Amino acid sequence: MNMQHRDFTGSLIGDGGHVRFGERMKAIRQDHLHRFATGGAPDDSPWFVLCVLPGREKAVEKHLAEAGVEVFVPMRMGPERRRHHRVLPAKAETIFTGYVFVRCSRSVEAFTAFLGVEHVEGFVGGFENPYPVDADCIEEFRRKADAGAYDYERPASLFRRGAKVVIAEGPFVGFGGEILSVGSKARGDAVVELMLFGRPRAIIVPLAILAPP
Structure with a gap:
């Protein structure tokens, strides 16, 4: 047709x-x-x-x-x-x-x-x-x-792998998590697994914005 x-x-x-x-x-x-x-x-x-x-x-x-x-x-x-x-x-x-x-x-x-x-x-x-x-x-x-x-x-406080931390400033302030890996000599970045709205997410953040919980 x-x-x-x-x-x-x-x-x-x-x-x-x-x-x-x-x-x-x-x-x-x-x-x-x-x-x-x-x-x-x-x-x-x-x-x-x-x-x-x-x-x-x-x-x-x-x-x-x-x-x-x-x-x-x-x-x-x-x-x-x-x-x-x-x-x-x-x-x-x-x-x-x-x-x-x-x-x-x-x-x-x-x-x-x-x-x-x-x-x-x-x-x-x-x-x-x-x-x-x-x-x-x-x-x-x-x-x-x-x-x-x-x-x-920029020097920052020394954190170790497995340490519990919180984001102390910036857009993700207040979120807490665990350090998965960290740079040496208390400089650089850390890979932190944060719980963002019920989902774990690994984020690379400067050591300078991390603090103990």
Whole structure:
């Protein structure tokens, strides 16, 4: 049986002439992001934490910033490295591997828009009720990071593997967990398993923001 739909108007989403399907979908997601996830949030609105692929934090930040989203990736100076008997100078690196902070209106449409961004895997706390971070907390953390408070070579208290700790400052303040591994000489980072909303999650954090429970 041959059925004809003579009243059909418009075009299929994949029928874009010289525009490929992937490019059309990318444009649609970008428009959705621009419409719902940018602007409109008061200055005291909370920030939310995106979970992204490790190593893609700056790429996500760049994409969101170009779309007009208020976005923050905390940075610090990393360690000096040695290669072939040469000392390589420290470089800027992200403080929280796998996390990007964004501020937007608290709406399903805005949260959905972020899930269409490449390299974004979800929200800390879940899509329906993402974990909010107080705006003043983010600003204080930004100020201290810019001042070098979390640089890799900054001395910190010595912690050992298996020690119970709490996050003493920053976006994850108040969360407790156990150190899975730690750098030597009381410098650098620790891998801490935190319980975030009922789920264990290993996070790399500067020793400088850890404290005994």
